[in-house]
Structure formats: C-alpha cells, structure tokens
Amino acid sequence: MQNVLFHLFRRMRLPLIVLIVSYAVSMLGLVLIPGMDDQGHPWRMDFFHAFYFVSFMGSTIGFGEIPYPFTDAQRLWTTFALYSTVISWLYAIGALLTIIQSNPFRQAVAHNTFIRQVKRIKEPFYLICGYGDTGSLVVKALSDRGISSVVIDINQDRINTLEIEDLSAVNPGLCANAAETDNLIASGLRSRLCAGVIAVTGEDQTNLMIALTSKLLVSPKPVICRAETEDMEANLDSFHTDYVINPYHRFANRLALSFRSPSIYLLFDWFTSSDTMQCSKLIQPPKGLWVICGYGRFGKAIEKFFNFQGIETIIVEADPDNTQPPPATIIGRGTEAVTLREANIEEAVGIVAGTNNDANNLSIIVTARSLKPDIFTVARQNQQKNTTTFEAAKSDMVMQSSTIIARRVLSRIQTPLLADFLRTTQTKDEEWASDMVKRIQELTDNQIPHAWTLRVNNRYAPALAASIKKQQQILLGTVLHDPRNYSQRLPCIALMAKQKEEKILLPDESLSLSLGDKVLFCGTADAKRHMSLTLESEPALLYCLTGESQSQGYFWRWLSKKYLQNGQMN
Amino acid sequence: MNFEKIAFAFFIVLALTLNFGFFLGDIDDPAHHNVFELFAALVVSLIATILKFGDRSHTGAILLATSLVADLQLITAAVVWGATVYAMDIGLTSSVMSSIVSLSGGALLANILSVVILVMEELRFRN
Numbered sequence: 001m002q003n004v005l006f007h008l009f010r011r012m013r014l015p016l017i018v019l020i021v022s023y024a025v026s027m028l029g030l031v032l033i034p035g036m037d038d039q040g041h042p043w044r045m046d047f048f049h050a051f052y053f054v055s056f057m058g059s060t061i062g063f064g065e066i067p068y069p070f071t072d073a074q075r076l077w078t079t080f081a082l083y084s085t086v087i088s089w090l091y092a093i094g095a096l097l098t099i100i101q102s103n104p105f106r107q108a109v110a111h112n113t114f115i116r117q118v119k120r121i122k123e124p125f126y127l128i129c130g131y132g133d134t135g136s137l138v139v140k141a142l143s144d145r146g147i148s149s150v151v152i153d154i155n156q157d158r159i160n161t162l163e164i165e166d167l168s169a170v171n172p173g174l175c176a177n178a179a180e181t182d183n184l185i186a187s188g189l190r191s192r193l194c195a196g197v198i199a200v201t202g203e204d205q206t207n208l209m210i211a212l213t214s215k216l217l218v219s220p221k222p223v224i225c226r227a228e229t230e231d232m233e234a235n236l237d238s239f240h241t242d243y244v245i246n247p248y249h250r251f252a253n254r255l256a257l258s259f260r261s262p263s264i265y266l267l268f269d270w271f272t273s274s275d276t277m278q279c280s281k282l283i284q285p286p287k288g289l290w291v292i293c294g295y296g297r298f299g300k301a302i303e304k305f306f307n308f309q310g311i312e313t314i315i316v317e318a319d320p321d322n323t324q325p326p327p328a329t330i331i332g333r334g335t336e337a338v339t340l341r342e343a344n345i346e347e348a349v350g351i352v353a354g355t356n357n358d359a360n361n362l363s364i365i366v367t368a369r370s371l372k373p374d375i376f377t378v379a380r381q382n383q384q385k386n387t388t389t390f391e392a393a394k395s396d397m398v399m400q401s402s403t404i405i406a407r408r409v410l411s412r413i414q415t416p417l418l419a420d421f422l423r424t425t426q427t428k429d430e431e432w433a434s435d436m437v438k439r440i441q442e443l444t445d446n447q448i449p450h451a452w453t454l455r456v457n458n459r460y461a462p463a464l465a466a467s468i469k470k471q472q473q474i475l476l477g478t479v480l481h482d483p484r485n486y487s488q489r490l491p492c493i494a495l496m497a498k499q500k501e502e503k504i505l506l507p508d509e510s511l512s513l514s515l516g517d518k519v520l521f522c523g524t525a526d527a528k529r530h531m532s533l534t535l536e537s538e539p540a541l542l543y544c545l546t547g548e549s550q551s552q553g554y555f556w557r558w559l560s561k562k563y564l565q566n567g568q569m570n
Numbered sequence: 571m572n573f574e575k576i577a578f579a580f581f582i583v584l585a586l587t588l589n590f591g592f593f594l595g596d597i598d599d600p601a602h603h604n605v606f607e608l609f610a611a612l613v614v615s616l617i618a619t620i621l622k623f624g625d626r627s628h629t630g631a632i633l634l635a636t637s638l639v640a641d642l643q644l645i646t647a648a649v650v651w652g653a654t655v656y657a658m659d660i661g662l663t664s665s666v667m668s669s670i671v672s673l674s675g676g677a678l679l680a681n682i683l684s685v686v687i688l689v690m691e692e693l694r695f696r697n
Contacts, residue, residue, distance in 0.1 A: 010624025
C-alpha cells in the first residue's frame with residue numbers, strides 16, 4: 001500500500017500547491033480590499049470570513065455576498081478569485097483521476113491487493129507459475145479439492161480469466177514474469193504455508209529459472225516442473241528438481257509400454273485420470289509398421305520408444321531442415337493421400353498424427369482412415385479448445401500435453417506414493433498387471449478406481465495415531481474392516497506401504513502400522529469415505545479392532561465399566 | 571544547482587522565519603502579533619508539507635512528520651483565534667492571545683527541527 005500512497009502523493013504535489021496558493025491569494029485579497037457595512041461605514045473582511053467565503057465560492061460558486069453586500073472593488077477581486085479557485089479545483093480533481101486511472105497506479109494497486117490476498121490464505125497453498133491450458137486444469141482441480149493456488153502468469157488476459165472463473169477456493173493471480181525472483185517471493189514462495197511450486201509455463205527457460213530459484217531459496221519445498229526437451233529434463237534433474245514432467249516423453253513411454261503390456265497401460269490410465277468416469281477399456285495397439293507424421297519433440301520421443309520396443313516406423317516430416325529426421329524420411333505434411341501412400345500407409349497398422357498444428361493432425365487422421373479404415377490412430381492435440389473436434393474425430397488415442405501434465409501434477413501432489421507404485425508396476429509382466437486390473441474391476445464395479453494415501457499421523461488419522469501412541473498394535477487389516485459392519489470388507493486394496501524408507505508392494509493385512517507410515521489404497525469413493533471414519537473416530541476404530549461396538553460418552557462408558565467390573569467380581 | 575532543492579529549502583526556511591516573526595513579542599499582547607503573519611506562516615507551512623510528499627527516504631519521512639506537527643499547531647492557533655473572536659465573542663484577551671502564541675511556539679520548535687534536519691542532511695551529502 002505504501003508504494004501506492006507515495007506514488008499518489010508525489011504526483012499530487014503540484015495540483016495541491018496550486019490549490020493552496022490560489023486560496024491564499026484569494027483570501028488575502030478579500031482581507032485587504034476595503035468594503036462597506038450595511039450602515040455605509042468602511043469595513044474590512046477578516047481571515048475567518050474570507051476563508052469561509054472562498055471555501056464556498058470555490059466549490060459551489062456562491063451563496064451570495066456575506067456578511068454585507070460587496071463593493072465594486074470587492075466584486076472585481078471576487079471574479080478573479082472565483083475563476084482561479086474553480087480552475088485550481090478542476091486541475092486538482094482532474095490530476096487525481098488521471099493518477100488513479102493511470103497504468104502504473106492500477107498495477108500498483110493490483111499488486112498490493114494480490115499480496116494481501118496471498119497473506120490472507122491461512123491454509124497450505126500451491127504456487128502455480130503459468131495459467132495456460134495446463135495451469136488452469138491444475139488450479140481447477142486443486143480448487144475442487146478445497147486447496148488454494150497462487151497464480152503468476154505473464155499475460156494479463158489469462159489472469160482476467162482466472163478472476164472470472166467460478167472457483168471455490170481463493171486463487172489470487174498476479175500478472176508478472178515468474179522468472180523474476182521478486183515476483184515469486186511476492187507470491188508467497190517463502191511463506192510457511194506454500195506447499196510447493198508448480199512451474200508449467202509455456203517457456204522451458206522460464207520453468208528452469210523458477211525451479212532453480214525455488215530450489216536455491218526454499219530447497220525442502222517440492223518443485224514440480226514441466227520440460228519439453230530432453231536437454232531441459234536433464235538440466236532440471238541435475239539440481240534435484242523433485243518431479244520433472246516431459247509430456248511427450250511420458251506419453252510415448254506409455255504408448256510403447258502398451259505394446260508390451262496393455263494392462264499396465266490401463267493401470268496408468270486409471271490412476272492418472274480425473275475422477276468419476278467409467279473405466280476405460282483395454283486398448284491394444286497393433287504391432288507392425290507405424291507411420292509417424294511430424295518429427296518434432298513428440299515425433300522424436302515416439303520414434304525413440306517405438307524403436308526400443310522393436311516397432312518399425314516410417315517418418316513423414318514437412319520441414320526436414322529444421323528437425324533433422326533420419327535419411328529414409330518421406331518429405332511432406334501427411335495431410336494428403338499422396339504422401340501417406342508414399343509412406344506405405346496400406347501396409348501400416350497405425351499412424352501417429354504428431355505435428356504441432358491441430359488442423360493438420362485432424363486432417364492426417366481423416367485422410368489415413370479413408371485410405372485404410374481399420375488403421376490405429378494416435379492424434380496429438382495441441383490446444384484444449386479443440387477437444388470437441390478431436391472427440392468427434394474418434395481417434396483411438398489422443399495425446400494432449402496439458403491434460404497429461406495436469407494429471408501428473410495432481411497425482412503427485414495428492415498421492416505421492418502413486419508415482420512409486422506406477423514405477424514399480426512398469427517392471428512387472430502382463431500377467432501380474434492383468435490380474436491386478438481384474439481385481440480392481442471387481443472391487444469398483446467398472447468405475448474408475450480412486451487412489452488415496454493413509455498417513456498415520458495426528459493430523460490425518462487422529463484416532464489411529466492416538467491408539468498407536470498407547471502402545472496398541474494396529475494391523476493394516478483393521479482399517480480394511482467396514483466400520484458399519486465388522487464382517488464386511490471395504491471395497492479397496494492396499495497397493496503399497498511405505499515404512500521409513502522401505503516400500504512394500506501390495507502389503508499384507510498383517511502389516512503392523514506405526515506412526516509416520518503411509519499406505520496407498522485404491523477402491524471406490526465410498527470405501528475412502530468409510531475408511532476415514534475409522535481413522536478419525538475412536539469408537540469406529542475400537543469397533544474395527546474388536547468387532548464390538550463400545551459405549552460412547554463419559555456417562556455410558558462409566559456405566560459399562562462399572563457393569564463390567566461387577567460382572568468380573570461376581 | 572537543483573531547482574527542486576532550492577524551492578524545498580526556501581519553503582522550509584520561510585516557514586520557520588514567518589513562524590518566528592509571529593512568535594516574537596510579548597506573549598499576551600495582541601499588538602505584537604500580526605494576523606497576516608500567522609496567515610502567511612500557515613500557508614507557507616502547508617506548501618512546505620506538500621513539497622515533502624512522496625519522498626521515500628528516511629529523512630524525508632521525518633521531515634514530513636515535523637512539518638505535519640507544525641501544520642497542526644498553526645491550524646489549531648488559527649482556529650482558536652477565529653473561534654474566540656467570532657464564534658464565542660470573547661475577543662483577543664491576553665489569555666487567548668497567549669494560548670495562540672504558545673501554540674505557534676510549538677510550531678516554531680517543529681520548524682526549527684525541520685531546518686536542523688535539512689542542514690544535517692546537506693552536510694552529510696557534502697562529506
């Protein structure tokens with residue numbers, strides 16, 4: 001606020017001085033010029049009356065001549081004083097309005113409001129740099145879960161969109177360059193409540209700067225960063241950025257993985273998708289010759305992972321000078337039948353439309369289908385606003401960077417163990433994975449499974465933590481009981497447990513829980529809700545431990561204790 | 571030679587001298603204290619205050635504070651004058667005059683402080 005006031009005062013100096021001087025001169029003149037009272041005696045106005053007269057003359061042009069009618073000399077002077085004070089007022093008010101409407105002033109006010117809003121957040125929040133397609137998805141999802149985000153974006157239009165977005169949490173937005181340290185600090189980087197930094201701007205260089213700054217200033221805070229080239233990925237990893245997401249890389253990796261094991265792909269898809277959807281079906285991309293249109297960052301990643309899985313590829317690229325594809329490349333966009341025929345489309349089993357132009361990608365898909373109707377299509381969608389068109393194109397798979405990054409960020413924030421689980425899954429074989437898929441499908445009745453983490457501590461599981469502190473042994477199986485009916489199991493599976501630094505895949509029910517443990521579950525949303533009852537309420541936990549419901553309230557507890565003691569004595 | 575500096579120092583010193591001129595004389599004798607001088611002292615003091623607006627330095631902040639004190643004292647003196655003479659019909663008795671002059675004496679102290687700080691700041695720059 002100080003900045004704004006200083007700015008205002010500095011620019012108001014001259015108008016105020018002009019106003020004071022014109023008042024002073026007018027008053028002085030009125031006091032010095034001789035007048036006449038009602039009896040015709042010479043009379044002089046005093047400072048008190050002069051101030052009163054000039055005050056109402058300047059602002060309203062008059063109630064009349066007081067206390068006595070003026071002489072002509074006084075009237076002459078009043079005419080002069082009238083114009084000079086009115087003009088001074090107009091000048092002062094005009095200057096004030098100009099300052100208030102000027103850009104620097106409004107920016108300063110917006111900046112101050114932003115800082116105040118950030119300070120007013122009393123819950124842990126995330127600092128999100130970049131409010132493009134990805135950033136807005138992340139902010140929306142966090143807000144739906146009641147978590148605030150502080151947003152920085154260099155584009156004022158995007159900040160305006162954030163302001164009119166109907167979000168439940170408080171999400172202050174600042175239009176500034178996130179690569180500048182001051183802006184990050186103003187957004188609460190150093191705040192105790194800042195739970196992590198998410199750098200998802202469109203510029204790799206900016207993301208790098210944000211990650212570096214955060215790591216240097218507040219190193220224990222997690223930093224999640226988007227990177228679009230392998231170069232940048234390696235660079236970010238070199239200073240231990242907590243989580244680097246390269247959307248092209250991730251997608252290509254998983255697509256290639258689905259050649260080897262479609263079930264693992266399915267597990268990935270379930271656990272990283274947004275909630276309340278039908279379970280996606282098993283997709284099995286055919287093995288054989290694949291045509292890759294576009295040899296940019298995406299095309300290169302796809303080619304690399306396909307080659308790793310032993311899939312043959314033909315590349316179609318329109319601008320070979322820039323992208324430097326292998327020598328056997330077909331030159332062309334791939335949007336016309338001639339190029340696709342040249343690329344041997346009749347022999348191919350799949351096509352990847354991976355250029356950075358959505359219209360071209362759609363055209364490639366449509367053309368390829370007309371040449372070979374049963375071809376497997378993978379389309380790259382660059383912009384979120386084209387979602388409807390891509391859905392209508394009915395491509396077998398759609399790669400959309402912003403969604404991939406947003407889902408990754410969310411699963412990383414909410415269920416950090418999930419990333420570990422998925423990484424372990426990759427090393428398993430198809431049989432293990434398809435077994436897992438079947439188990440989960442049976443549990444959740446073909447709905448998308450929810451994944452959540454049980455944190456054994458005072459904050460998230462107060463009842464559980466309290467009984468562990470009382471030296472009571474609690475097994476993992478205890479929390480799997482339905483707190484409404486002991487003989488029933490909650491429809492969920494413990495996927496992974498983390499005790500100290502040790503990670504256990506599919507932990508046994510006899511696992512003994514201790515403080516600080518984390519367990520990753522998956523199951524229905526109801527199971528998650530009922531489990532939290534066991535974790536938070538002492539009677540529910542006791543019921544799950546013993547299978548008997550306990551009396552509640554001091555009075556009933558005292559009564560039942562007394563009754564039990566009597567019973568034992570008899 | 572900086573015109574802004576000259577104007578600044580001019581108004582600060584003028585505020586002090588006018589204030590001193592009004593203060594000078596027997597404390598309860600209306601004949602020794604001219605109403606025009608009080609008026610001029612008040613106007614110049616107000617202008618000096620506005621000139622100090624928007625100075626973000628530490629010295630600037632103290633100068634603004636002393637100036638505001640002087641304004642407050644002089645405005646109170648003027649209000650006392652106006653109120654006793656016109657609103658309450660007491661007139662310029664010696665007790666009224668002495669309270670007006672002592673109020674302006676307070677303003678004088680604040681103005682002296684302003685000038686001292688101004689001179690000290692200048693000396694610091696020269697060294």
